[in-house]
Amino acid sequence: MDDLFGMEEAGGAWTGDDRAGVAPARRHGRGAASNRAGRFEPTTRAPVDDGWHGPDTAEAEPPAPLRTEVLHDHSRSVIARNSSPDLPFDRSINPYRGCEHGCVYCFARPSHAYLGMSPGLDFETKILIKPDAPARLAEELRARGYLCRPIAMGTNTDPYQPLERERRITRELLEVLRAHRHPVSIVTKGAGVTRDVDILGEMGRQGLARVFLSITTLDHRLGRTLEPRAASPQARLRAIAALSRAGCPTGVMVAPVIPALTDHELERILEAASRAGAKSAGYIVLRLPLEVRALFQEWLEEHRPDAAERVMGRVRELHGGKDYDSRFGRRMSGQGVWADLLRRRFHGAARRFGLAGKPEPLRTDLFRCPQRPGDQLSMGF
Structure with a gap:
């Protein structure tokens, strides 16, 4: 890993030895309650209070809050390809690994285990950035x-998480795509996408760009604990409006739909997005792969203990008696009576609010x- 990544200080030291429950004061504004070891780590560690800094001692100090650390990812390629039968794209770009939004339910959390880090608090405090991504993208697009x-962006971690305000990697990637007249679709929970309305509006009017804002809940207080550093639901609705006015086709993803917690908001979210200017919609049910299951259950126990048993019971109904079913065709929509009811509710509301139409395919013929300086000029024949 030392050959691939380099760490950059961002106000804090490496804290990889926090492997169990972390005091609320330290993780204020974070989504996960713990820093459980990833599934590939041979050992686990847990903090132990030895009594020397308890509340009755003179040395007692408030715990230092966890700070975000930035690491550099120098991967040699930037376009990731997949052959998944239930994804509408075969290639994607993720300028960041890990996500400071801290959504406790994020299905991408287990990917941090491949880096020797925890899918818990490490995932939202140790962010890998790809500063070379725009240059590498330009080379890959020019390949014979x-x-x-x-190209899809936002398929794993959010391209408009807080670091993007400073790093601007997503914007530079969009500049490369615009220069090549290359189509792009974006899914984000970040209202910062409106900063790039100049590029996205231009590309959208040409049939080269589309943006979906992902909204889980319209309840501001619930959102603050589920996705603590993501934009507020109201800010995301304003982003839909701004992009739509600029000419960029915009939609809403109700994701994830959390049974017995947020599913009752489905129609309200679709109606609000339609009023803001969205023209299409989709939804994805809660997914709890690998380490996400334990992290989400910790969140329920801390924030919604009265609903924990009901939520997990409904999740299991949705996935054939299991906490998660990873099979294609079922992992995103579920199965059974509850899944069928949710599907009917979604399609009925989408028709009612004018969101049922399929988006126009993005253009590829303009590519x-x-x-570049030194290129041989065309003879114009």
Whole structure:
């Protein structure tokens, strides 16, 4: 890992030895309650209070809050490809690994275990950035035989998480895509997407861009604990409005739908998004792969203990008696009576609020590589 990543101080030291429950004062504004060891780590660690700094001692000090650390990811390629039958794209770009939004339910959390980090608090406090991504993207698009198809952004971690305000990697990637007239689709919970309305509006009017804002709940207080550093629901609705006014086709993803906690908001979210200017919609049910299950259950015990048993019971109904079913065709929509009811509710509300139409396919026929200094000029024949 030392050859691939380099750490950059961002106001805190490496805290990889916090592997169990972390005091609320330390994790204020974070989603996970613990820093459980990833599934590939041979050992686990847990903090122990030895009594020397208890509340009755003179040395007692408030615990230092967890701070975000930035690491550099120098991967040699930027476009990731997949052959999943239930995804509407075959290639994607993720400028960040880990996400400071801290959504406790995030299905991408287990990916941090591949880096020797915890899918818990490490995932939202140790963020890997790809500063070379724009330059590498330009080279990959110019590769001989490259076949243009829409690139998806925001498929794993959010391209408009807080670090993007400073790092601007997503914007630089969009500048490369615009220069190549390459189609792109974005899913985000970040209202910061409106900063790039100039690029996205231009590309949207050309049929080259589409943005979906992901909304889990309209309840501000619930959202603050579920997704503590993501934009407020109201800010996301304003982002839909701003992008729509600029000419960028915009939709809403009700994701995730959490049974017995947020599912009753489905129609309200679709109606609010439609009023803001969304033209299409989708939904994804709660997914609890690998380490996410324990993290989400910890969140329930801390924030909604009265609903914990009911929520997990409904989750199991949705996934054939299990906490999660990873099979294609079922992992995102579930199965059984409750899944069928949710599907009918969604399609009925989408028709009622004008969100049932399928988005127009993004254009691929405009793709071309811009001239660079030293390139041979076309003869114009």
